[in-house]
Amino acid sequence: MRLQGKTAIVTGGGSGFGAGIARKFAAGGARVMVADINLDAARAVATEIGGLARAVDVADNASVAMLAYAAADHLGDLDILVNNAGVTHLPQPMEEVSEAEFDRVLAVNAKSVYLTARHFVPAMKTRRAGAILNVASTAGVSPRPNLNWYNASKGWMITATKAMAVELAPHGVRVNAINPVAGETPLLPSFMGGDSPELRAKFLSTIPLGRFSTPEDMGSAAAFLCSDEASMITGVALEVDGGRCI
Numbered sequence: 001m002r003l004q005g006k007t008a009i010v011t012g013g014g015s016g017f018g019a020g021i022a023r024k025f026a027a028g029g030a031r032v033m034v035a036d037i038n039l040d041a042a043r044a045v046a047t048e049i050g051g052l053a054r055a056v057d058v059a060d061n062a063s064v065a066m067l068a069y070a071a072a073d074h075l076g077d078l079d080i081l082v083n084n085a086g087v088t089h090l091p092q093p094m095e096e097v098s099e100a101e102f103d104r105v106l107a108v109n110a111k112s113v114y115l116t117a118r119h120f121v122p123a124m125k126t127r128r129a130g131a132i133l134n135v136a137s138t139a140g141v142s143p144r145p146n147l148n149w150y151n152a153s154k155g156w157m158i159t160a161t162k163a164m165a166v167e168l169a170p171h172g173v174r175v176n177a178i179n180p181v182a183g184e185t186p187l188l189p190s191f192m193g194g195d196s197p198e199l200r201a202k203f204l205s206t207i208p209l210g211r212f213s214t215p216e217d218m219g220s221a222a223a224f225l226c227s228d229e230a231s232m233i234t235g236v237a238l239e240v241d242g243g244r245c246i
């Protein structure tokens with residue numbers, strides 16, 4: 001129960017890694033608000049874990065502001081913010097990615113971190129307490145060809161994590177990131193350019209431990225980094241990748 005008594009928001013918590021993080025947080029004693037653009041998915045996870053559900057478009061300022069108001073009303077002081085919501089574009093040469101796809105990837109993967117900082121950091125600074133976790137990717141460390149703008153967005157997130165950590169440390173707020181390798185989530189076919197036994201075998205051959213990341217893997221890493229046990233850890237981008245980045 002390392003998160004006993006904590007309050008948390010997990011964006012993109014209705015599926016995949018976000019759902020795994022929300023489940024682990026709840027199992028650890030936290031009261032969790034599951035925030036997702038798909039409200040039905042958020043409600044399903046929230047019902048399962050005894051949490052709260054909230055619809056949010058993390059790329060929209062007004063929507064994130066409403067999330068902050070809802071969190072204050074229903075959770076009170078927020079201890080943990082997980083920026084997990086993310087999207088990608090299909091594998092293709094960088095110059096063939098449409099402007100609309102590029103804008104969407106950067107809005108959801110990068111602008112969202114800026115928006116949640118605007119609306120949640122001031123209260124954390126006032127309380128001189130809080131933990132923020134950004135879900136980045138091995139793509140930001142060891143980029144894969146044909147996912148150029150997704151790679152770049154996750155590299156941005158890693159740099160943002162370190163910059164946030166340095167700035168917020170004097171205010172008692174810690175900021176870390178985790179770098180998953182691709183896992184059994186709704187985004188997997190997009191990363192691989194499809195889904196077949198052959199594509200999976202090719203992808204898995206690049207992971208020394210020989211398996212995909214799971215939501216449970218991400219939940220365990222996230223729970224530690226957001227707990228008081230990690231009180232001396234900030235600015236870290238932890239690779240949870242089965243050795244992919246070695």
